[in-house]
Structure formats: structure tokens, C-alpha cells
Amino acid sequence: MTSTPRRTVLAAAVAAVGTATALSATPALAAGRPGRPDRPGRPGRPHADSTIEYHAWTTAADWRQGTGDGVSVVGGTRPGVRIADPVGTLEYADPHLGTTRTWEYATWLSPVRTPATPGSELIASWNTDTPAGTWVRVEARATYSDGTESPWYTLAVWASGDEDVRRASLDGQEDGKSTVWTDTLAIDDTDSGLRLASYRLRLTLHRAPGSDATPTVWRAGAMTSDVPNRFEVPASTPGVAAGIELTVPPYSQNVHVGRYPEYNNGGQAWCSPTSSQMIIESWGRAPTPEDLAWVNPDYDDPQVCHAARFTYDYEYGGCGNWPFNAAYAATYPDLEGVVTRIASLDEAEELIAAGIPLITSQSFYEAELDGAGYGTAGHLMTVVGFTDDGDVIANDPASSANSAVRRVYRRRQFENIWLRTQRYDEAGQVRGGSGGVCYLYFPTTPAPAQRRALRRLGLC
Known part of the structure; x- marks a missing residue:
């Protein structure tokens, strides 16, 4: 099959302001807590048969x-x-x-x-x-x-x-x-x-x-x-991150609907910068008050507005350019940002177990992801942990309020919508999938366990 143009990122987002603190080597574990048009996708890597x-x-x-x-x-x-x-x-x-x-x-x-x-x-x-x-x-x-x-x-x-x-x-x-x-x-x-x-x-x-x-x-x-087009990926089983949840601030993109039309009007268009801001702040970094002075003081979570402005791609006309988000993250002291693909939830678990949250790109219709309450041609959210049963704990910015951002998604459903390269939409038309695209932000000097997890992905 000939691949067709694909863009896999909708938009949605929200962030929170925080005082810049020393960059920790590992985000704290939480105690006791259970866009864009489609384009051709590809997954895979550190598995022996991976091409990433x-x-x-x-x-x-x-x-x-x-x-x-x-x-x-x-x-x-x-x-x-x-x-x-x-x-x-x-x-x-x-x-x-x-x-x-x-x-x-x-x-x-x-x-x-x-x-x-x-x-x-x-x-x-x-x-x-x-x-x-x-x-x-x-x-x-x-x-x-x-x-x-x-x-x-x-x-x-x-x-x-x-x-x-x-x-x-x-x-x-x-x-x-x-x-x-x-x-x-x-x-x-x-x-x-x-x-x-x-x-x-x-x-x-x-x-x-x-x-x-x-x-x-x-x-x-x-x-x-270079991974063949596929509608379904092999199922994984819970692994090293079962029962681990990282502390990542929850921000909703939807509280920003209608804000800053010059940066694509908030709401669903801001999923990528909102997700980026969540992960940046989980590492103890945030814009300064001086950085945020341009934001309307009546707006809550002004750092999300800041992230949207400074990830905005003026040619694309949106905030969903993957590398622009990684480059924005790396403007914060001692923080690095990369865009890659990973092959399976096993690799995502290795990152979470090492204390590294990740931002994932996926597309699906509503019935494919229980509990989402929406469908999307491309959306960014953060993976912050796994339940004891191996289900995915995500900070999903496509939520009505910050308090509703934390979600638990079924493992099998999540891994398939994230890692596949092809899908059917609700009308039965074939569309593209991101094939495991993710953003990873991590310290310039990672802790030993983090370095090992990153090295297995070829990142350090």
C-alpha cells in the first residue's frame, strides 16, 4: 500500500504555574494513588525486530x-x-x-x-x-x-x-x-x-x-x-512499572478554549504544549513571573499559554509540531528534549520505572478508548504510571478541568491506538496512526537508572 500524507497530533492542553526549583534527578512517586491531519505512521525499535x-x-x-x-x-x-x-x-x-x-x-x-x-x-x-x-x-x-x-x-x-x-x-x-x-x-x-x-x-x-x-x-x-503498516500490534503484559505512578502536575487544555487566537485559540489545539508543560514542571522547571508577564492576568495556568506561544509553528499554524515542543522543553535549564518512537509498552514501563514520564501521540474514535469520552484524529497526552494490573495512568489534557486530567486507560486499548500505524475511523475509512511517537524530556545529567533506560532507546 502506498503511504499517504499524515499528521498525527490534534491539540488540547493545559498547564500549571510553579516556582522554578532545583532540577531533581527523578520525579517523586505519588504515594498510594491507585492536531493535525493524519499522515503515515511507523512504530518500533529496541526490540530485536524493531527498525527504530x-x-x-x-x-x-x-x-x-x-x-x-x-x-x-x-x-x-x-x-x-x-x-x-x-x-x-x-x-x-x-x-x-x-x-x-x-x-x-x-x-x-x-x-x-x-x-x-x-x-x-x-x-x-x-x-x-x-x-x-x-x-x-x-x-x-x-x-x-x-x-x-x-x-x-x-x-x-x-x-x-x-x-x-x-x-x-x-x-x-x-x-x-x-x-x-x-x-x-x-x-x-x-x-x-x-x-x-x-x-x-x-x-x-x-x-x-x-x-x-x-x-x-x-x-x-x-x-x-521503517515498520510495515499495521492495524494491530502484539499485546504486552504488565512489567516493571506495575504499581508505579510519577508525580506530574495535571493541566487541562480545555480551560483555555478561546484564548489567544493568534496561537490557535486554545482548547483542543493546545494538547501538545499542555502536555509539554506538565512534564517540564514534573522536573521542577517552570517559566518565571517575568516570562509570564505578557499573559492576561485573568487567565489561570498562564504557563500553558506561555508554552503555546513558544511552541507555535507559524507555517503549520498550530502548536503540535513535535520537535518544536522538544526544543521548547530544552530551553529550560539542564533539561533535554527529543522526539522518537518506541516499540512497546514494555519500553514505556522501563522509562516510568526509571522515573521518566513520556508524552504520547495517538488517534482513535471514541469507542476505541474506554473512559476518554472523545475521539480524535491526533492527540497528545502524558503517560505517568501504570496500575498494579498494568493499565495506563495518563494525564490527559483533553479534560474539563485540572481535577479531571488523571485517567486510567485499559492497557490493551491504549497500546494499540498509540503503536499502530493504520486505523479505521468511525466511517470505516483507513487513516494513519503515529506508530509510537513520543516526546521524552530528561535531565542533562540523568540518574544512573534513567541513563540505562535512555541508553536502551539510543538516547544517551
Whole structure:
């Protein structure tokens, strides 16, 4: 079957404000407590038959393996690349600000990465500091299994702020073999046998001419995968996280309905930033009062509004760009964010048992998930634990109030709607599924058990 364009994230969300505290290595365990249009999906990885591979460049040695032009490598606890001597200037016409400005720039080009299994999809993610007057362009180029190469595809114009440039993806890039769908580079016709055999990432760092400011990129990586389309995934059994629940603040996206139309109007459109804010705060991080000064003081949970503004993709027109959410999380001190896929609830349990909550992307009609009370073409929620019987404890932002966010979903139902790549909607039409897409946020220096769980997923 030929894969079709897919977008798997609706929107819904809500968050809570908190005072920034020291980043803990592990969220506390709770004591005694029992969008977007569809696009083709794929699951899988650390299982032996999984095709998921995540690879990143994060260490000083990693950065030196790449080809830099005008950049230098910085060391310390969070090594990265930054502008040293700009190689020239360029003009960037921002279609969303309506401005054309000249910028100094420098570049870093990754080594060629050849996954163990050629992929049908690639999702890149990055962590970077972009002070005022700076921004980063993230690009990818693939070598196909037939030996030809894709063009350089722009995956993001990224800045943590929104005054110098407007962060944006760039839909519609294609070469007759692959297409960029907002945050995913995908082979057009998977039945043809064509795959992404290898890839490179390119970072272009920009700053205002004559400035001493510079972006610093700490992490650049990509997940590739190639899993056959499937309507059903194998059932798992309760494992190492049975009876464990992490303490994660509950925030409802629906209390924000109608707020900030310029950031897609709250409510169902804010599931991704609401979920992100929940997990960010579970690690003891939150916006400062100064950060939140722009939010209407009559609004509760202003940090959710903040997350929506600073994850908003001006090209896509929403807050559901997966890597933009991970990059937003990484703007908080000593926090990293990645987008990947995982193969099963077993791997999710390993993360929960190590103290790492996760954000999952799924689509379903109402009868497929008991207790949800809604259906969705794409929605983000957080997995925060498992019951003694192995059912999933989720903070689901698609709730009427913060007090209603904590849900328990049946294990079998949840794993299937999350990990499948195809589904039927209520009208019997075939649609796509996310295939196990998740966001993971974790400390720059994780605890030993966390490091082991992340290492098994190729994340550290």
C-alpha cells in the first residue's frame, strides 16, 4: 500500500504555574494513588525486530566529527557548537513577520549517519539556546537506497523567541521520492522499496551583523524507522512499572478554549504544549513571573499559554509540531528534549520505572478508548504510571478541568491506538496512526537508572 500524507497530533492542553526549583534527578512517586491531519505512521525499535533508530550528536567529540565552517566547539557539562567567525552574511525574508533582514551565519554539517535499517521516515529534533538576535535553521539530506540524493530539506527555522524571526516548518518540500510533512521527512511510496539509506543534518547558526550574541546547539539528532503498516500490534503484559505512578502536575487544555487566537485559540489545539508543560514542571522547571508577564492576568495556568506561544509553528499554524515542543522543553535549564518512537509498552514501563514520564501521540474514535469520552484524529497526552494490573495512568489534557486530567486507560486499548500505524475511523475509512511517537524530556545529567533506560532507546 502506498503511504499517504499524515499528521498525527490534534491539540488540547493545559498547564500549571510553579516556582522554578532545583532540577531533581527523578520525579517523586505519588504515594498510594491507585492536531493535525493524519499522515503515515511507523512504530518500533529496541526490540530485536524493531527498525527504530535514534542517533544524536551531543558530546564535544561528536561535534568535532562534523564539518564546521565558522563555528567552534564549546565544552562543559553541555557541549555544543556556536558561532566563532561568521563565514558571511545572507538575507532572510520572513514570510510571517513580513521583514527582510541581513544576518551573519556559520554552519555545522554532521557526519553521514547510516541506520542499521534503512528508514521510510525521519524526524529530527534539536536542543539549542537562541538569545535575542539569533536563530538556527535545521536541514536534512538523505541518500536513498537507489544511490540518489534528496535535496537539502529545511525542517525548521527555529528561535526560542518570536521577535527576530518566526519559528516555522516548511511544508510542501518534495523531489518525487520523498516529502516533508511539517516535522517528518517521509518516503512517498513505501511499496516501491525505496528507503532512506543514510542522512546528514546541517545546522546554520545566525546572528545580527556585528553582534557578539550566538546560538549554541547542544543536541542535534534524528529518529529513523521503517515498520510495515499495521492495524494491530502484539499485546504486552504488565512489567516493571506495575504499581508505579510519577508525580506530574495535571493541566487541562480545555480551560483555555478561546484564548489567544493568534496561537490557535486554545482548547483542543493546545494538547501538545499542555502536555509539554506538565512534564517540564514534573522536573521542577517552570517559566518565571517575568516570562509570564505578557499573559492576561485573568487567565489561570498562564504557563500553558506561555508554552503555546513558544511552541507555535507559524507555517503549520498550530502548536503540535513535535520537535518544536522538544526544543521548547530544552530551553529550560539542564533539561533535554527529543522526539522518537518506541516499540512497546514494555519500553514505556522501563522509562516510568526509571522515573521518566513520556508524552504520547495517538488517534482513535471514541469507542476505541474506554473512559476518554472523545475521539480524535491526533492527540497528545502524558503517560505517568501504570496500575498494579498494568493499565495506563495518563494525564490527559483533553479534560474539563485540572481535577479531571488523571485517567486510567485499559492497557490493551491504549497500546494499540498509540503503536499502530493504520486505523479505521468511525466511517470505516483507513487513516494513519503515529506508530509510537513520543516526546521524552530528561535531565542533562540523568540518574544512573534513567541513563540505562535512555541508553536502551539510543538516547544517551
